[in-house]
Amino acid sequence: MNPSVKQARAGLTLVALIGLAITTGPASAQDSADELAKKLSNPVASLISIPLQYNADFGYGSEDGTRHTLNIQPVIPASISEDWNLISRIIVPVIYQDDIAGKSGSQFGLGDINPTFFFSPKQPTKGGITWGVGPVFLLPTASDDLLGPDQWGAGPSVLVLTETHGWTIGVLANHIWSVAGSSNDPDISNTFLQPFFAKHLPGGRTLTFNAESTYDWENQQWTVPINVTYSKVTRVGSQMMSFAGGVRGYADAPTGGPDWGLRFVVTFLVPPK
Template sequence: MNRPAKHVQPFLVPTALICLATALPASAQDSADELAKKLSNPVASLISIPLQYNADFGYGSEDGTRHTLNIQPVIPASISEDWNLISRIIVPVIYQDDISGDSNSQFGLGDINPTFFFSPKQPTAGGITWGIGPVFLLPTASDDLLGPDQWGAGPSVLVLKESKAWTVGVLANHIWSVGGSGNDPDISNTFLQPFLARHLAGGRTLTFNAESTYDWENQQWTVPINVTYSKVARVGSQMMSFAGGVRGYAEAPAGGPDWGVRFVVTFLVPQK
C-alpha cells in the first residue's frame, strides 16, 4: 500500500468564505480592523487560537477524502526590549477514507508541527517585518497512514510588509529527517507560502495564498491555491474571527486531492 504524500501546513493566514457573526457596532470597528490586520501578520503581538478545519476531496482511484482539524495556538512573548519570541504549534486531528486506493478509514492524531520565530518588535525603516527560527516535526501520528515515523527539523523564515489596505509577504521553511524509523522514507520538504491580504472595513479580509510544498526525495510539488474571506466580530465579551474559503490544486502528486474547503474559528487575545 502506497503512503499518500504528506502536506504540512506551517502557517495560517486569515481566511473566510462566509461571515458567521453579526456586524460590530461602529464604536468597535477600529478594534476589529486592527485585529484583522494583526491576523495577517504572523508575528504580531496577538495571542490567537485558531481551530482550522480542512476537507480535501478526490484522492486516488477510490475518490477518497481527508478531514483535518488543525488546533494551532500562536503565542508571542517578549524576551528583551527589542525582540519577541512567537511560538506556534500545529496539532492535527485527522479522519480520512480511501486516500490511498482501497485503504479504508483512519482516525487519530497526526504529526505535531511546532515553529518558533524570533522577531524584532519594530519593523525596519522600510516597513518590513520579519522573523526567523526553527521548525520541527514530531512523529506523533497514531496510524502509519496519518504520518511518517520520522523526527524532523529545519529553519523557518517570514518576511512581510503592511500598508493601510494590504499585507503582502512570504513564509518559507525546510524540514529534514533527523531520526526515526528506518522503515519510513526520509523527509526533505521545502514549504513556500506567498500570501496577499486585502483589508476591508469592518474587520473583513480577503486573502490569497499558495501553500506550496516541494518533496525533494520524490521530486514532487504539491500546490494548493486558497482564496478566503474573514470577518472579526465580538461574541459576548470575546473577540473572534470567522473564516472560510475554497482551494484548488495547481499541482499534486499522483493520487493526490483535486480540491478542498477550509473553515476557521479563531479566538483572539490582544496583547497590551
C-alpha cells in the same frame, strides 16, 4: 513504534496544547476589529490567537477518497527583550481520512505536530518590513502509520512581510529534514513555501489569497494548493473572534492527490493588555 505508545504520546501532547490554549482568557476591548484583522494577517504580530482550522480535501486517487483535518494551531508571542519577541506557532492536526490511497480504508487520530519558533524584532525596519527567523520541527505524534511517518524532523524557517495601502503581503518558508526515526519509514526533505496576500476591508473583514506549497525533494514532487478565504472579526459576548471560510484548488499535486478542498476557521483572539 508500538501503536499504543504513539497514541499515548500524541494524546498527552494534544491535551497539553489544548490546556495552554483555553487558559489565555478573553480578549481586551482596546483593539478594534480592523486592527485585529490586520494583526491576524501578520504571523508574528503581538496577538495571541487560537485558530481552529477545518480542512476538507476531495478526489484522492482511484476511490475518490477524502481527508478531513482539524488543525488546532495556537500562536503565542512572548517578549524576550526590549527589542525582540519570540513567537511560538504550533500546528496540531486531528485527521479523519477514507480511501486516500486506493482502497486503504479509513483512519482517524492525531497527525504529526509541527511547532515553529520565530525570533522577530518588535518594530519593522525603516522600509516597513517585518521579519522573523527561527527553527521549525516535526514531531512523530501520528496515532496511525497512515497519518504520518515515524520521523523526527527539524530545519530553518523564515517570514518576511510588509503592510501597504490596505494590504498585507508576505512569504513564509521553511525546510524540514529527517533527523531521527524509524528506518522503515522514508526520509523527509520538504520545502514549504507560502506567499500570501491579504486585502483588509472595513468592518474587520479580510480577503486572503495564499499558496501553501510543498516540494518533496525525495520524490521530486510539488503539492500546490491555492486558497482563497474571506474572514470577519467580530465580538461574541466578551470574546473577540474571527470567522473565515474559503475554497482551494490544486495547481499541482502528486499522482492520486486531491482535486479541490474547503476551509473553515474559527479563531479566538487575545490581544496583549
